[in-house]
Structure formats: structure tokens, C-alpha cells
Amino acid sequence: GAGVSQTPSNKVTEKGKYVELRCDPISGHTALYWYRQSLGQGPEFLIYFQGTGAADDSGLPNDRFFAVRPEGSVSTLKIQRTERGDSAVYLCASSLTRDSLGEEQFFGPGTRLTVL
Amino acid sequence: DAKTTQPPSMDCAEGRAANLPCNHSTISGNEYVYWYRQIHSQGPQYIIHGLKNNETNEMASLIITEDRKSSTLILPHATLRDTAVYYCIVRINDYKLSFGAGTTVTVRA
Numbered sequence: 138g139a140g141v142s143q144t145p146s147n148k149v150t151e152k153g154k155y156v157e158l159r160c161d162p163i164s165g166h167t168a169l170y171w172y173r174q175s176l177g178q179g180p181e182f183l184i185y186f187q188g189t190g191a192a193d194d195s196g197l198p199n200d201r202f203f204a205v206r207p208e209g210s211v212s213t214l215k216i217q218r219t220e221r222g223d224s225a226v227y228l229c230a231s232s233l234t235r236d237s238l239g240e241e242q243f244f245g246p247g248t249r250l251t252v253l
Numbered sequence: 254d255a256k257t258t259q260p261p262s263m264d265c266a267e268g269r270a271a272n273l274p275c276n277h278s279t280i281s282g283n284e285y286v287y288w289y290r291q292i293h294s295q296g297p298q299y300i301i302h303g304l305k306n307n308e309t310n311e312m313a314s315l316i317i318t319e320d321r322k323s324s325t326l327i328l329p330h331a332t333l334r335d336t337a338v339y340y341c342i343v344r345i346n347d348y349k350l351s352f353g354a355g356t357t358v359t360v361r362a
Contacts, residue, residue, distance in 0.1 A: 141296070168348065170348065172350075177354075178354060179338075179340055179353050179354055180350070180352045182349045182351070185349070192348075193349075196349075230296070230297075232348075241299035242299065243299075244295075244296025244297050244298065
């Protein structure tokens, strides 16, 4: 079956621009997660949605970052006034419900964001 | 979540078992040990998890010491496609995955 998909796969933008990154979770998965992975490091948690609501956004680095999931399925990560330090791979994952014993998070391939 | 310590890299011969160590000396009684791997240019992939008992599935085996301060992930017959970064994570049963730097495993023919 279809896994988690993310678009675009690559995004190059200029400093100060606005970008949107899209995540399509596995159908029926109510939990959705965003992570960010800088070069040579492991992924870092950004935000977690249960349904339409952001249950935990404590990982968002600052108020330039915002994410939505209006219908409880597709999610969009939005970054305003991009900075060169925002360059990273942005990973999305989903799980059937809130991740719990025996439930794994399924990751998408990521969006590679490059801010020039 | 408790921190983990993994070697930064290791090599393994194709067809041989790969034994990946992980130290988690500050693990608490209700924290699980999870393993994920990340093949180049892909998202992380779940491998296995356990609490106290050893676990085995179609991908790997997980051996947890009796004091739970360390564990070993075993890939029984490594193939070239097992070349990846392997992450050992200890966590309470919640939603955040806290990845460290992991172990870069290179399987050589």
C-alpha cells in the first residue's frame, strides 16, 4: 500500500522567502509527526498532531515555523522568512493512533530544503 | 528520555551477523529500547523494540542485558541493503522519538 508521501522532494529558496512543505500520511493514520534532520545528525522532533489539533509543538524552533492539519489528514509545514540555518531535510511520519506500544511511526522520504 | 551511546561506525562482511551495541545506563524501569534505521536518502524505518525480554522479528533480534543498561541489535545475515545508519532510542511509551547520531553500518561484499 501507499506509504507516507512528501512534496516537494527538493525545495530551493532564497533567504527571506516563505515555503510550504506538504505531507500525505498513510490513509487512516490519526497521528502525524514532523521532524527536521540536519546534515550528519539524527532527526529532531518538531511537532505532533493527533487528528486536526497540534498536541505538542514544543519542538518548533521559533515562531517562523507553523504547521496545520485542517482535515486530520494532509499536513503542511510552513516556514516564514526563511534563513540559511533552516536548510535541512524535513521528515514527516504517521502512525495509526498516538504512538504507543507496538505501533511504529512510518516515515516519508523527506523534503530537502535549501535556503540560499 | 534516557540518553544512549553508540559507536559512530562499524563495518560488517556480507552474509555475516552484524552486532550493534548500545549503552543506555540511565534507562528507567518503564523505558523501552527501540531501534530504527535510515538508509541513505530515505526516512527512518522501524526495526524492533523491547522492554526486558529478548525480541526477534523478521528483520533482527534484540538482546537486552539483565540490568537493562545495554542492548545489542543483531542482523543475522547482513546484506548490502543493510548498509544504513542505525539508531538506538530509549523512550517511555509516548510519541516523541529522540534520535542520537546513530551508528553508520557499512556492509562490505
